Amino acid sequence: xxxxxxxxxxxxxxxxxxxxxxxxxxxxxxxxxxxxxxxxxxxxxxxxxxxxxxxxxxxxxxxxxxxxxxxxxxxxxxxxxxxxxxxxxxxxxxxxxxxxxxxxxxxxxxxxxxxxxxxxxxxxxxxxxxxxxxxxxxxxxxxxxxxxxxxxxxxxxxxxxxxxxxxxxxxxxxxxxxxxxxxxxxxxxxxxxxxxxxxxxxxxxxxxxxxxxxxxxxxxxxxxxxxxxxxxxxxxxxxxxxxxxxxxxxxxxxxxxxxxxxxxxxxxxxxxxxxxxxxxxxxxxxxxxxxxxxxxxxxxxxxxxxxxxxxxxxxxxxxxxxxxxxxxxxxxxxxxxxxxxxxxxxxxxxxxxxxxxxxx
Numbered sequence: 001x002x003x004x005x006x007x008x009x010x011x012x013x014x015x016x017x018x019x020x021x022x023x024x025x026x027x028x029x030x031x032x033x034x035x036x037x038x039x040x041x042x043x044x045x046x047x048x049x050x051x052x053x054x055x056x057x058x059x060x061x062x063x064x065x066x067x068x069x070x071x072x073x074x075x076x077x078x079x080x081x082x083x084x085x086x087x088x089x090x091x092x093x094x095x096x097x098x099x100x101x102x103x104x105x106x107x108x109x110x111x112x113x114x115x116x117x118x119x120x121x122x123x124x125x126x127x128x129x130x131x132x133x134x135x136x137x138x139x140x141x142x143x144x145x146x147x148x149x150x151x152x153x154x155x156x157x158x159x160x161x162x163x164x165x166x167x168x169x170x171x172x173x174x175x176x177x178x179x180x181x182x183x184x185x186x187x188x189x190x191x192x193x194x195x196x197x198x199x200x201x202x203x204x205x206x207x208x209x210x211x212x213x214x215x216x217x218x219x220x221x222x223x224x225x226x227x228x229x230x231x232x233x234x235x236x237x238x239x240x241x242x243x244x245x246x247x248x249x250x251x252x253x254x255x256x257x258x259x260x261x262x263x264x265x266x267x268x269x270x271x272x273x274x275x276x277x278x279x280x281x282x283x284x285x286x287x288x289x290x291x292x293x294x295x296x297x298x299x300x301x302x303x304x305x306x307x308x309x310x311x312x313x314x315x316x317x318x319x320x321x322x323x324x325x326x327x328x329x330x331x332x333x334x335x336x337x338x339x340x341x342x343x344x345x346x347x348x349x350x351x352x353x354x355x356x357x358x359x360x
Contacts, residue, residue, distance in 0.1 A: 001195050001211035002029075004091040004098045007036040007050070008116060009072070009109025010043045011133050012102035014180075017049045018188035019101075023195065024049075030195035033090030037083055037116075039075050039108045040064030053086050055079040055112075065107035069146045072111025073359045080119050096211050097127045100158070104150040105135030105143030114153035114359055121157065127215060129224075130158040131191065133183070134329060136166035141336040148333020153359045160218040160318060162191070163225060164257040165325065190228045190257075194314055197270060197304055207283075209270050209302035217300060220265035220319030223326055225258040227251035230312035237279045240311055244271055244282030245289065247313040252293060256315070258325045264294045265319025272304035273311040290315065 007016030013036035020034040034050040041062035044052040054062060056075030065071040076083075091098060100117050102109030113130060120128045132154060135143040154161045166179075169186040197209040218224055229250035231243050248269060252262055269290050271283050287301040294317065304314070320326070 001197055001214050002032050002094050002096050003195055004032050004087075004095045005034040005050075006087075006098065006100050006116065007034070008076075008100060008102040008113045009038055009106055010040065010103065011106065011180075012036070012100075012109045012113065013038055013043060013047055013050070013052070015131070015133065015184055015187055016101045017047050018184045019192055019195075021049045022188040022192040026192070026196065028192070028196035030192070032092045032095045035086065035090055037112070038064070039072070051090070053083060055083065056108075065111070067105075067107045067142050067146060069107050069111030069150060069359065072107040072109070073115055074111075075108065076112035076115040077360070080115065083116065084119060084123065091124065095126060097129055097215065098124060099129050099131050099162075101131045102150075103133045103135075104147035104154075105133075105139055106146065110146045110150040111359055114150060114157050117154060117157045118360075127159040127218065129218065130154045130161040131164070132161055133164045133187075134166060137332075139166070144329075144333050145336040148330060148337065149357060149359050151330075151333075155222060155321070156358065160221050160224045162257070163223055163326070165259060168257050168259050190226055190314065193228075193272065193304065193312075194226060194270070194316060207302045209268070209300075209304060213268055213300045213302060214316065217266045217268040217298075217316050217318045220298075222265075222319045223258070223261075223321040223323070225256050225261040225264075225317045225320045225323070227256035227315040227317075228312065229255040230310040233273050233277045233309060233311035235277070237277050240273075240277055240279045241282035241285065243311050244279050244313070245286050247271075247311060248286035248290065248315065251313040251315040252290065256317070258320065258323060260325045261317060261320045261323035262293055263320065263322045264296050264317035266296055266298035267291075267294050267300070267318065268314075268316040269299065269301040270304050270314040270316075271301075271311065272306045272314065273308055275303065275305045277311060278303050286313070
């Protein structure tokens, strides 16, 4: 899947650089162009692998907006034409989607990403997705409130919003800096492999996933989540039937970017490994299990040929906003803004609750 990446804010820029670097190092050719946009000049200076663009210089003089995501929204709106002009040559005719990447708890990314998505939708005919990183439970009320407003606005503007929970992909006992490093590395590998589906790969699988499978899975809109797991593979594919089931279960139940997000409108199962090690029967069994577990009849599946001694599974969920994890986060965001908890039991109503205001 050929994509253009635009990172907004510090976290967005860091993740975008990691994704572009991973894709280049692996030789997949999925990332067609990558740009990092920020109001803090020092954060841009630390990025070496992507193009950069400073915004809001007349408002904040390159010092960032702090955690003020309303100011982040204003800065992005003021400089939006400058950014769109800077995308010339970066969103190529080969790009099949645009991903706007941002941490949702801070200021520039949280406030600016929804504005950028809105304007990109007016210009490009390809899907415009958001990749948003949710703050962890211990990151403070301001970050929770920022992320709630940002997420609500992104869900309105983006074709789909792939969420990564900061609490999902780091090791227990890590320092804050170490945790962010681990999370960024895991995002790059997992999302990078998803982008690589259908691109330059080792060998030829029986049913290779292509970009249309990813796009059709995300067509459900709303919240998306991504799961991943691997195990050592046997030389004989017939002995990997159980392994294919195991990694598929782990990817959904313990390895997803949104813990406890198992209910979805659509799903995609990608089994990665050497073509001669991927068991057709195991892939089909895992796909049927995924249908039962997600409650969706729109479950696609396929191979990702990869020169590795391991068998891996990627599980992409589309329309996963009914998950308990998303609802718990939105409740925390409402509490953080000193608003009463929603009493509605309608999932769609809870995600559009007027007590969490849109950013614009």
